[in-house]
Amino acid sequence: MKINFIDLQSQYKKYKDEIDKEIKEVLDTSGYIMGPKLSELEKNLSEFTGSKNAIACSSGTDALVLALMSIGIKPGDEIITTPFTFIATAETIAFLKAKPVFVDIDEKTYNIDTSLIEEKITLKTKAIMPVSIFGQMSDMHKINEIAEKNNLVVIEDGAQSFGAKNNGLNSCNASTIGTTSFFPAKPLGCYGDGGAVFTNDDQIAEKMRVILNHGQTKRYVHSEVGINGRLDAIQAGVLNVKLKYYDEEIERRQEIAKYYNDNLKNVIIPFVDNNNLSVWAQYCIRVENREEMLQKCSDKGVPIGVYYPIPLHLQEVFEYLGYKEGDFPVTEKISLDIMALPMSAFLTKEEQDYIIEVINE
Structure with a gap:
């Protein structure tokens, strides 16, 4: 049995006619950059999240760059974030010559430990950048409360959590800026x-729109140093189709996660807060013997992902920050025993039963 870690092919086949039609329309009009497909997507994204302004851009990384640039982050400014995430989160801070300040994570949710944030705030702190890891939002109410008290901006890195909810808040519309x-x-x-x-x-939104198009306010007139951060029309068309079915896919993901939860044995299954x-x-489990388990899964044809084997504070690129092993014990512990099982809305019961059987043996 061939199992995909994420089954993109089955998804494409289901929506193929609509996706192909969207792509053909772009090709037929040669309107590859900006244009009506992009405007439609931004309207749909705004409606989905409830956010007043949705600005599509070239990547999740550029989304973070836009967020930081729009609030005027300068060299030497400090941004509080987590060491347990993909490098893009801290990379964008460092790219702008600001300083990532790491805070350890909660052992149950793997999100930033909100009880440890305030002790890291200094006069140089300008923002808090929580990451909604693995699809579950951080405690945004608490983070917003801390930020308001200390006059800070909150930027939610929702790269993995679009469509998630936290106690009445929608991911990407839960703070000053969401990405x-x-x-x-x-x-x-x-x-x-x-x-x-x-x-x-609206002021931040307008600044981001200018920055993502080379700082241009009108053709050949530039008010900011910007980037080329535009999303192309073909990608906008694909997303417009997929977004129509996204609520159904989220429901299916709940069913698959519950089936894993109910049937996996002798592993630590994911914890989702009741408010989330x-x-x-x-779908990440934790095991005592990860290397042995990874080999066994490989032998049995079960693809596995490992997130994140080297925490950010121990990465070579961030040596200059002066962190050392032991500084963030929860992050370091989890990075040694966590592994992700196949997960998509198109994972079949037969595939899932086989995965569970291999893990439980």
């Missing part, structure tokens, strides 16, 4: 790189 990624493997993915930024602040709806970007 997401439409990388193909994300719960809502396009067929290349893509992302979006969300805000209810996760979109299950990954």
